[in-house]
Amino acid sequence: MFHNRITAGYELASRLKKFRDGDGVVMAIPRGGVPVGYVVAKELNLPLSLALVKKIGHPGNKEYAIGAASLADSYVIPHEGVSSGYIDATVARVRERLQEMQHTYQDHSRQEPLSGRTVIIVDDGIATGNTLLATVEMLRRERPSKIVVAVPVASREAFLQLSDAADEIVCLRVPEVFWGVGAFYEDFHQVTDHQVIFYLRKLREQHNERV
Template identity: 55%
Template sequence: MFKNRIEAGLFLAAKLKKYKNDPSVILAVPRGGVPVAYTVAKELDFPMEIILTKKIGHPLNKEYAIGAASLTNYFVLPHKDVTDEYIQSELKRIRIRLKEMKQKFMGDKEPENLMGKTVIIVDDGMATGNTILNSVNVIRKSNPKKIVVAVPVASPDAIKKLSIEVDEVITVFAPATFYGVGAFYDNFMEVNDDEVLFYLDKMHKLSPTN
């Protein structure tokens, strides 16, 4: 049981020390993953930014993900009911939203170049793993050296699912009986946009270029 996301991040950072000498980038899953990722990035002196990806939903059920998109890449699993016109329409809609998120959270800062780097995706936990899996499939197109998924707590099913898709899955706690991510935190209050901006600003001030 973690007190909060900051404590969870400290435990996670200890598990990630072996990557300290790698050229690494921390990618935080917004919004709950941001305090965890900030703590990891601060402890290991890695750059951090948020993942700008969103799922592409099926036309008959938007909650059912058939792929994901970033501002520059996307992937889609083939479905006979899904037309190219629909995909292009969704890409346009999603990228408008992603541009709004980028402007709000990153301003004019360009995203980190992931090519040849160890990309460490951080969230506050994984129940199904589907959210991170969607992001992994997009991030892979940026040609990183390694993709590592790091979360304080995860279900065995999520770990199994992601382990065949990435170079390593690192977790502090992997309970056999999983009741949901929030069950493993004393304080699991929802993280809002202002808190995301707070941690991103703190990260910016820690940067040696500032």
């Protein structure tokens, strides 16, 4: 059990020390992954970017991810009965939301180049893993030297799935019984846009103080 996302971030950062001061970039999944990513980036002395990606839900169950989309790319796992028209319409809606998020965060987040660098994808936890799997596949196209998935907790299914997809996965807890990410935090309040901006701004200020 983690107290909150910040304490989970410190524990996670302690398992990622080999990446400190390297040519890497931490990419946090907003919004819940941002407090965790902030701590990881601060402790490793790495830049923090946002992975502006949202899932594409199955038409029969919107919570079940069959892929994901970014502003410039998409990745879909083929499913029987899911039409290309549904995918196109869903991607368009997802990108509208991502454009809103980009507008909200653009003054505080800089997109780092990924080619040839170690990319550490951070979230507060993984349930099914399908959205993050699609994120990994899309980031591959940016030609990073290595993709690391780093999370405090994941279901066993997601852990195994992402172990195959990523070059490395660092996960603090892989419980036998998984009741959802929030069940492993004492404090799992919803992260707001204001808090995302706070952490992005705070890390930038701390970096400026060091240079």
